Amino acid sequence: MKRITIDPVTRLEGHGKIEIFLDEEGEVANAFMQIPEFRGFEKFCEERPAEELPRITPRICGVCPPAHHLASTKACDDLWKVDPPSPAKKLRELFYSAYYFSDHLLAFYYLQGPDFIVGPTAPAAKRNILGVIEKVGLDVGKEVIKHRAYGQKILEMLGGKPIHPTWGIPGGVTKGFTEEERAEVEEMAKSAVEFGKFTLKAIDDIVLKNKEYVDLILSDPYTISSYYMGLVDEHNKVNFYDGDIRVVDPEGKEFAKFKPHEYLNYIEEHVEPWSYLKFPYLKGVGWKGFVGGKDSGVYRVAPLARLNAADGMATPVAQEEYEKFYQTLGGKPVPHTLATNWARVIEMMYAAEHLLELIQDEEITSDNIRIVPTETPTEGVGVVEACRGTLYHHYQTDPDGIITKVNLIVATVNNSAAICMSIKKAAQGVIKKGKVDDGILNMVEMAFRAYDPCFACGTHTLPGQMPLEVNIYNHHQELIQTFKR
Amino acid sequence: MKILVLGLGNPILTDDGVGIYIARELQKRSLPKEVVVEESSLSGFYLMDLLLGYDKAIIIDSVKTKGGKVGEIYSFKPEVFDRSVHLTSVHQTNLPTAMKFGKQMGLKVPKEIIIFAVEIADNQTFSEECTPLVQKAIPRAVRLVEEELLSMARG
Numbered sequence: 001m002k003r004i005t006i007d008p009v010t011r012l013e014g015h016g017k018i019e020i021f022l023d024e025e026g027e028v029a030n031a032f033m034q035i036p037e038f039r040g041f042e043k044f045c046e047e048r049p050a051e052e053l054p055r056i057t058p059r060i061c062g063v064c065p066p067a068h069h070l071a072s073t074k075a076c077d078d079l080w081k082v083d084p085p086s087p088a089k090k091l092r093e094l095f096y097s098a099y100y101f102s103d104h105l106l107a108f109y110y111l112q113g114p115d116f117i118v119g120p121t122a123p124a125a126k127r128n129i130l131g132v133i134e135k136v137g138l139d140v141g142k143e144v145i146k147h148r149a150y151g152q153k154i155l156e157m158l159g160g161k162p163i164h165p166t167w168g169i170p171g172g173v174t175k176g177f178t179e180e181e182r183a184e185v186e187e188m189a190k191s192a193v194e195f196g197k198f199t200l201k202a203i204d205d206i207v208l209k210n211k212e213y214v215d216l217i218l219s220d221p222y223t224i225s226s227y228y229m230g231l232v233d234e235h236n237k238v239n240f241y242d243g244d245i246r247v248v249d250p251e252g253k254e255f256a257k258f259k260p261h262e263y264l265n266y267i268e269e270h271v272e273p274w275s276y277l278k279f280p281y282l283k284g285v286g287w288k289g290f291v292g293g294k295d296s297g298v299y300r301v302a303p304l305a306r307l308n309a310a311d312g313m314a315t316p317v318a319q320e321e322y323e324k325f326y327q328t329l330g331g332k333p334v335p336h337t338l339a340t341n342w343a344r345v346i347e348m349m350y351a352a353e354h355l356l357e358l359i360q361d362e363e364i365t366s367d368n369i370r371i372v373p374t375e376t377p378t379e380g381v382g383v384v385e386a387c388r389g390t391l392y393h394h395y396q397t398d399p400d401g402i403i404t405k406v407n408l409i410v411a412t413v414n415n416s417a418a419i420c421m422s423i424k425k426a427a428q429g430v431i432k433k434g435k436v437d438d439g440i441l442n443m444v445e446m447a448f449r450a451y452d453p454c455f456a457c458g459t460h461t462l463p464g465q466m467p468l469e470v471n472i473y474n475h476h477q478e479l480i481q482t483f484k485r
Numbered sequence: 486m487k488i489l490v491l492g493l494g495n496p497i498l499t500d501d502g503v504g505i506y507i508a509r510e511l512q513k514r515s516l517p518k519e520v521v522v523e524e525s526s527l528s529g530f531y532l533m534d535l536l537l538g539y540d541k542a543i544i545i546d547s548v549k550t551k552g553g554k555v556g557e558i559y560s561f562k563p564e565v566f567d568r569s570v571h572l573t574s575v576h577q578t579n580l581p582t583a584m585k586f587g588k589q590m591g592l593k594v595p596k597e598i599i600i601f602a603v604e605i606a607d608n609q610t611f612s613e614e615c616t617p618l619v620q621k622a623i624p625r626a627v628r629l630v631e632e633e634l635l636s637m638a639r640g
Contacts, residue, residue, distance in 0.1 A: 044497065044611035059497045059526065129586055141590055152534070 018448070018470045020427050021477065026434025029475070031424035033416075033448070035277055045406045050079055050377060050397050054168050057393065057408075064411070066099040066155060066165060067386035068393075070241065073168030075393040078261070079380030079401070080170045080373035087366035088172035093241045094185075094358040095158050095167070096384070097351045100240055101192055102151020103387045104303075104348035107452050108199065109144050112341040115446050116207050120216070121439035136202070147195045150188040154355075157181055172370030179365055186359045192352035193317070199345050200321055207342070208328065217338045218329065221429025222447055224421050225250045225292035225335055227282055227299035229414065230306035231385045232257075237314040238306050238350065240385045246309045247282065250294050252333045256284065260383040263392055267409070268297075270417075279417040280409060290421050298421065301389025301414040302451060303343035308333035313346065315353035321346045337422050340450040377401045386411035388452055412453045422447040434480075436472055441483055444470075488517070488637055489539040489595070490630065492524040493532075493546040499612045500605035500619045503626075504545040507603075510627045517638035533583040533594070541637050542595040543630055544580075547619075548602035556618035557604040558626050560633070597637070601630055 023029040041060070045053060054072040058065030070092060077084060084092075110129045114122075118131040126134075133141040158175060159165030167173050177185065207213045216222070232246045233239040245263065247256040258266055269278040270287045281287045281297035288296040299305070313319045325346060326332050329339055358364060382393045389411035396405040412419075426447035430440050472481040492508025495501040505524045512522045525535055536542055548559065563580045580598075587594040603626055606616045614620075 038498075038609050038611070040611045056497065059495055128582055130582065130589065133586070133589060138589065141586075145590055145592075149534070 018423055018444070019473065020431070020436075020444075020470065021473045022431075022434055022475060022480075024475045026432070028424065028428040028431050031420070031427045031444075032274065033277075033420050033423055034275055041408075042406050045403050048403050050076055050380075050395055050401045050403055051170055053393075053395065053403070053406075055166055058165060060408075060410070064103070064386050064388065064391075066096065066159070067384055067391055067411070069159070069165045069168055070096055071382045071384045071386075071391045071393040073170070074242075074260075074382030074384065075380045075395050076168075076170040076382070077380070078382060079377040079395055079397060081375045082171040082371050082373040084172045085366075085368045085371055087176065087363040088369045089242070090358055090361055090364055091158065091173050091176055091369065092168065094355060094364065095155060096241045097355040097358065098151045098154035100351035100387060101196075101348055101355060102148050102155075104344050104351065105144065105148055105151070105195075105199075107387070108341065108345055108348065111452060112344070112449060115442075115449070116213060116341065120443055120446060123438075127442070143195060143198070147192055150192060154185055154188065157185070169370065170373050174370075176367060176369045177359075177365050182359060182365050186356070189352065189356040189359050193349075193356055196345075196349040196352040197317060200317075200349060203342055203345055214328075217336050217342075219429070221426045221443075222338045222422070222450075223335050224337065224418065224425055225294075226418055226421075227255060227285070227297070228305035228308035228333055229299050229301050229390055230309035231383065231390065232310050233314065235314070236311040238310040238312075238347070239314070240347075240351070242384075245383065245390065247299060248309050248333060250292070250333070250335070252308065255282070260392070261381040263381065263383070263394075263409075269409075277416050278413060280414050281417065290417055290424070292421065298417045299414070300418045301385075301411060302340065302387075303347050304334060304337070304340040304450075305389070306385060307343045307346065313350045315350050315357070317353055318346055318350035321349060337447055337450045388412050389414050412451065415451050415453070419448060419451050419453060422451075434472075434474075436481060436483075438483070441470055486519050486540045486638070487538065488520045488634065489536060489542040490516075490520060490522045490634070491532075491535060491542060491544050492522070493526070493544060495526050495608075497611055497613060499607045499610045500603075500615050501547055501608035502613070503547050503603045503605060503615055503619050503623065506615065507545045507601075507623055507626045507630065510623060511630060514627070514631065516631070517634060519638050520634055532580060533587050533592075536584075536595055536598075537587065538593055539595045541597045542599075543633060543637075544598060544600045545626065545630065546600060546602050547605040547608060549605060549608070553604040555604055555606045555616070556622040558622060558629060559602050559604070560629070561600055561602075563598050563600060599633060601626060601633075 017034040019032045020028060021030040054069050057068040057072045060068055109132060113132045114127040117135050118127050159167035227247055227249055229247045231239050231243045233243045244257050244259060249255045256266055266283055267280050268283045269280050271278055282299055285297035313322045325342060376399050377397045379396045384391050391411045392409040394407040395403060397403055426444045430443045470483040471479055474480050490511055492504040494504040496505050508522050508524045584594050603619060603622050605619050
């Protein structure tokens with residue numbers, strides 16, 4: 001065996017790529033994003049019993065397993081045409097609120113936080129969670145860790161291993177809460193609500209009171225016009241677990257509202273020769289290329305889009321912040337990509353409040369948590385809002401429930417056209433006369449990072465996840481600069 | 486003393502799961518009593534949660550290096566990944582950053598971590614089996630980890 005020193009950042013293969021093309025003047029002419037291709041998922045699923053998919057599909061992603069688990073479980077409900085009893089639905093929603101709280105917290109403090117708390121052009125070595133803690137203090141760091149652990153703990157109490165839940169089954173769930181567990185979760189939920197309020201105040205103090213940051217959020221390089229998609233409840237409030245899919249146009253008017261099983265009537269996928277990634281768009285508007293506006297079918301999903309696609313939040317503190325969000329950022333809808341980070345924290349607040357509501361619900365310790373399916377399965381669609389956007393699972397089976405066809409639209413893929421557009425716009429705004437350095441590049445990546453994209457996140461090969469490479473080309477399309485991240 | 490052996494990977498992406506398969510083999514062997522064997526598909530900060538409370542740890546994973554020979558086994562310290570501090574996604578926090586963070590927060594993180602990695606061929610095809618050269622590396626890796634564990638347990 002060789003004891004070697006490797007430098008995986010420069011030597012590993014299989015990157016995500018951002019490619020930036022300059023014109024003769026050194027201004028940005030075009031920018032694209034590319035990712036490695038994954039093969040054979042459909043074939044992998046075929047000939048398996050459908051009820052295995054809620055355990056298999058969470059493996060697609062190392063970060064959003066609970067989202068795949070529930071989308072898949074709901075697709076199975078629909079496949080066997082079984083409506084779970086009310087306590088089972090509430091437990092699933094509670095489970096999902098815990099996941100949202102914990103995932104949004106992680107994304108805010110660990111991922112987007114460094115850009116705003118440490119500063120967008122701070123040295124790369126400082127722009128991480130360690131830099132954040134230096135700025136906000138160790139005590140806050142401890143609160144971050146504690147509350148993230150609460151979210152994980154709740155997922156584990158219900159679903160077993162948090163990353164590979166084996167809990168949702170057609171018609172319900174396998175386990176509920178004892179009174180003792182309920183009381184424990186209630187304490188965690190109360191604490192989560194307080195921590196949510198603390199985080200909103202931190203945004204107010206660090207970001208909103210800093211004119212430079214607000215101007216950055218509102219600035220043109222981080223603004224694109226698009227449609228917005230998200231799940232809403234019967235009052236058009238944001239819902240993560242269930243409801244209708246609502247789409248609003250770039251002016252905020254309702255364009256469509258549809259049921260999960262109707263999704264193919266509304267969404268089509270565009271294919272580009274240079275990318276394995278598909279580009280979904282609204283069928284009723286059509287694909288007009290990577291352009292914004294009302295005539296282009298490009299839509300967005302994830303926190304900012306969910307807020308834009310809804311009429312409000314279903315809990316009081318989140319609703320108050322929702323109103324402040326639109327007052328501060330110039331009315332609805334907000335087209336500013338970097339506002340996603342604030343939208344995420346508003347959703348984190350809602351997740352905490354909803355968690356507390358659900359754990360105090362008298363049905364939550366009921367043992368009526370499953371209805372055994374009796375119908376013959378044929379076809380089922382399950383939709384949830386993953387943290388990173390609307391997630392579609394669509395299965396067809398033979399009469400024995402053996403999978404014959406699987407179609408998934410994973411959360412980030414909905415955003416793929418918008419991400420390319422956002423990268424191009426940001427690059428055009430900050431790259432001038434061919435000058436690119438680390439700080440400038442980070443300003444481009446901020447547009448990318450706001451979406452918290454999770455392409456190819458199912459692989460685990462070292463250094464842990466897919467590295468990103470940024471290539472800059474001159475007007476002869478010759479590679480002139482490469483940044484490895 | 487408590488020692489963790491952690492097999493990492495995704496068992497539905499061909500060779501990506503090799504770390505998990507090696508851990509499963511180790512679980513069948515008789516190991517020093519200080520040793521706990523786990524498997525996981527997590528990374529970054531999620532990984533830190535699993536490592537807390539141990540004095541030493543061995544992590545087994547897959548790796549793809551330029552020009553690497555498939556089936557080759559490397560061992561190294563986590564610090565070699567220290568340069569990938571830049572995050573493009575929440576899942577991308579590297580191990581040294583997570584460890585430093587844990588230390589700063591006063592959490593008990595292992596004092597010594599050794600990573601074993603198998604050079605792999607394919608981690609982009611959905612399958613529950615490794616490619617042949619990677620499959621053949623599994624028994625060798627098991628022996629190497631066992632040797633390392635014996636020396637760790639001694640001192």
